[in-house]
Amino acid sequence: MLASHHRVGRGVGVLFAMLTLALAACGSSTPGGSTSTSSLLIGVIAPFTGPDAALGPAYFAACLPAARAINNAGGVMGHKVSCQEFDTRGEPADAVPAAQQMVASHSNLMAVVGCTSDEAASVAPILNQAHIPMFCMTGQSEFNKTTFTYFHRLVPPDEFDAFAMVGSALDHFNYKKVALVFGNDIGSQAFVGPAMAALQGLGATVTINQAIALGQPSYRTEVTAMLATHPDVIFTEALGPTDATYMAEVKQLNNGVMLPFMGTSATIDPVWFSAVTGAIGVQTVVDKFTAVDLGVSFSGPGYTEFKTNLDAVASQFPTAPKYSQRGATLHLYDGIIQAALAMDETKSTDPTVYNTVIKDVGNGVAGATTVNTYAAGVAAIKNGQKVRWVGAGGLTNYNQYNNSQQGYILVRYDATGNEIKFGALTQAQTAAIIAAGGG
Amino acid sequence: MTYYLTTVLVYAAVDILACLAISLQFGVSGIVNFSFIIFQAAGAYTAAVLSLPRDTANGGFQTYILGLNLSFPLPWIAATLVGALLAPPIGLVVLRRLRSDYQAIAMLVLSVIASLVVTNTPAFLGGAAGLSLVPQPLSDKFNPYSDGYLWAYTAGALVLAVVVFFIAQRIINSPYGRSLRALRENEVAAKALGKNAVALKMTVFVVGGAIAGLSGAILVGFITTWAPSTWLYPETLILFAAVIVGGRGNNFGAVLGALLVPVGFEEATRYLPPFGPPGLIPALEWVCIGGLILGFLWFRPRGVLPERRRVFAARPQPVVAGEPNAGRD
């Protein structure tokens, strides 16, 4: 018995090791549907399960229309483009093998999108090492001055959102007393420090700073404490059902009157909109809520092209059209097309060749032709021109660290959940706030 | 390829360590440590804050205690010690007088409390954002992205797993291991036979904690980042599933379980062709892990490699002949 068990153990172990190797080998060499060398793959590495499961689909919704636009124009030098999800479960330890497997078994990876604050710290080094251009949605300030040459960020770091909110509150509304209500998660807490520094630096008062546990059944005590400080406005980002619960209780405990509240760009999101309007009513959100958002106009030829493709992929992903006004979705779409055009321009599928050109396609070099559709870009390149991509999210301005920022707009929702721009921060305003906030 | 293979192998080593520890506690001794993952987390955090420089470095984007910038292997040794030292206080709260299933949920609650405390105290261990840019061991002397380094790291992790495997073998094949199994089978009877149940449980709790701490150090040294989302209590459940599938109380079973469930099953599902809306496959993966546990507990509750029966060498002159049970096994 004893001896036979040892034998079984080894047998199974050896069998297993062989299986693993076989699987790994399959993944790297043979076409597994998406792995053929004649097609190119865009990896969407993001949380698809776990507490941040809402993020993955928003990024997947960026990939599908980009792939459609590229494929309809004949692909990248004839190579078709497809999308695949890689679930990080929103945590670094699961993200690492997901990223390693993605890299190892898909030699045709042209770019990777996603990598949120949940996993960027563990995923970005892997992708950089593997020479895969990435477009990340992390707001972490550690990437403000990154040495990863394959890293691209089309959204500003979180603290800039905070500065924009401060600017909006002080310069547009003349609010003087601000309550900070942020979730105790990674993404949300990043706003608190910079916002407090900027507010205090500019002479406003922080009446209360609450870090609230997400997903709690109620926050009435917190709300009562907050109301007792009589703020002019509440700054918030608490995702999942949390903001909905909290704001419903604000309205309830303030005798049915909602205080003005202001969200980060993460609150410009269909999921957040449906949760909060469900809890406090659409009209209240329309009347009392404002947010800062990346300078996206949701108009123009680049946006129209994106919207057309996004609506068209609903056959594959029914809820995709819901993301038509989500900044992150637009920007990742832009990133993918920039990478594709960079490949066309360099006539190379080797990322070490085309990676550096992504920046040129985004910022435009002298004499470059502005294009808003992938097809137009390919045509221009065939004519020997350099191109500048101005897509769904408008102009791109990569700095030396491949961080692109466009300034902020001030927005509110309309009754159907579309965002309406009602103002923008000037360069001078932004600079003053950033200086006060120590950014 | 090197990256992926080394990643799989390092994770295999980490999961083997964790499963060996759980098998010692749960399989051999009958202690259901549903707070297991906090021991691994304690090791990881310890190794991280000891190998990181002060939190004012790197622009001060993260906050944490210590930051002693110690060189390898001190952080790993400390991680092992902290894992061990965490055991007595938790053990004293939970292990003394509670019924076994009651112990299990009490530990589950402890696991949640620990996560809440760390998440809500950013100055302690980085709060919800956790710690990143944790230096890899000896990364000041070698290039941590080179193939050689990765294979050396993998080899080191596997060697540690093998060493711990032999330690676990020594434990379960010893008279001490037999006492642990006796305790698992009937605690009251074991006490009446002179077994100090609290001390026995506590030693195995400490040993398991040390192994878990080491596994955390190996993991964090490889992935260079650690956060509360890494050690939510479902992670413990996956490890229990592995031990149940592999065979509890049998170290070969623990190893097999680690290779089949957290490594094999999760890696294999990555190769599924995509289908359905985004998020469907990952959700189904979790459904399968749940189903795997239920299936095994139903069809093969003792696992693929059950605890083996221990037969002692026959005495010089066999006494028995003709008895139906004589010489079985």
Next chain:
Amino acid sequence: MPVGTDPVAVTPVAGQPAAAERPLLVASHVSRHFEGVRAVEDVSMDVLPGRITGLIGPNGAGKSTFLAVLAGTLPASSGTITFDGDDVTALPAFKRARRGLVRTFQLPSEFGQLTVLENLLSAAPNNRGDSLGGALLGKRYWKADEDRLVEQARILLDRFRMSAKESDYASSLSGGQKRLVEIMRALMLEPRLLLLDEPMSGVHPSIVGEIADYCEALRDEGLTILLVEHELHMIERMCNPVVVMAQGSVIGQGTMTALRQQREIVDAYLVG
């Protein structure tokens, strides 16, 4: 109505001295209450060395509880227990067992997923490998102890005619065989006082006599036994003296023959 100290006549057993022996165990005013229920109430009794003392009484008389209190499985609510001259009242069960005060259980309590031989070995003290440190030092460190104990256990197995079952899981045994394993397991500790809690209940009648034979043989070798049992003819055959408990208290003590003549005891238990 404690009568534990009543001088009820103790008839000498043939071949044994009737001298005033020093008791091996003295229970003095022992009580055990569960949330207001007085399971054992002010019980005092002595256990004399070299004898099998019987403890009988109707269901719910508190016999098993009393036994558990003696062994330390349950703490006493009040009273003292002296074993071999030392007050052991405050000692936990495992320390009493190490001093030689060893019990068995009313319900089968074998270590089911251990083999019969392992059941015996698991109880043996003085094994250098029976500690974390010893285990880590490896087999060479403890092999001599283990070999010695295996030999000792096999002698017991032979004696109880269980050698053929040595490598069977204890859970696969019959009720009677489990009882034997428990007794052998207790004997591995080389106890000085063995507390047997209904070792014949749930046992095939053919084995009942066998268990009695073993007990008597052990007694003749000098082992002291306190036996809780319902099989009165076996008690009559083996035990002297016999203590009768009812409703948590001792109501009589003496030889079985003498007890049969006490009306209130007969009323309380022997007939009813």
Next chain:
Amino acid sequence: MSLIVAAFGFGLVSMSIIAISAVGFTMQFGITNMINLAYGQVMIASAYAAYAVNNAGVSIWLSLPVGAIFGAVFSFLLNRLVYAPFQRKGTNLIGMVIISLAVSLVIANVMLPIVGYYSVSYHQNPGTTYHLGSIALTGEQILIIVLAVVVMLVIYALLRFTRLGKAMRATAANPTLARNCGIPTARVVDLAWLITGALCGLAGTVAGMNSDSFSVASGSEFLIPIIAASILGGAGSPYGAMIGAVLIGEMTEISAAIISPEYKQVVAFAVLVLVMVLRPQGLLAKRGALAAAG
């Protein structure tokens, strides 16, 4: 000070919801010996069942019984199809805990593709806010508190005065003995799952109403205070669970007022740990499981 009084008022609502759910949870443990860690997921599934009806235009108060019935049927089937077969096979207590965790994982991840990861809100009208000093409660919250009190009284009456209650207590204390005494234990267990399942469904729906917004992930958030209240009161004791609910409900709210909101659960759990050290059997010990009534 007024904040603490206000927090006390909100604690009344929290404790009401925890009490309904914790009594169901602890009775499952007491009567069927099952620590059902899938309880939180059944709660949230029931909340979604009520949502489906509510979203179709039915008032929330009429959707509430739908949640309760769904919870009852779901729990009953869960026991019949999963737990009972495993228990009959002789799976030990720990095995059952692990099974319930696996079930919880399956339920949550089967629900995810069906109902989505979005959070939803009931169509409900919280009603006028009533003030008593610093305490401010909406009509809906007052009704929730009343509902909880009624449920507690019904459970008390059930256990204390009905034949079924006595049979449940007997089954809890000693199933074999109960069966030998002619109690149809199988039916008692079925009824116990229906009743506790109804409590679970009711609690899930009420929790959804109270929090104004919930999602699949809320299930595990709900479960932790329930476990805490049950352990605090003494597992298996419904009256203990009620006391535990009062303590956990008030402590979370008041500590949010006094200390800081992010530590509100930590404080409640710290008390729990203290109780585990000082009185491991809980405040009301499990005396023959449900014996506290007699």
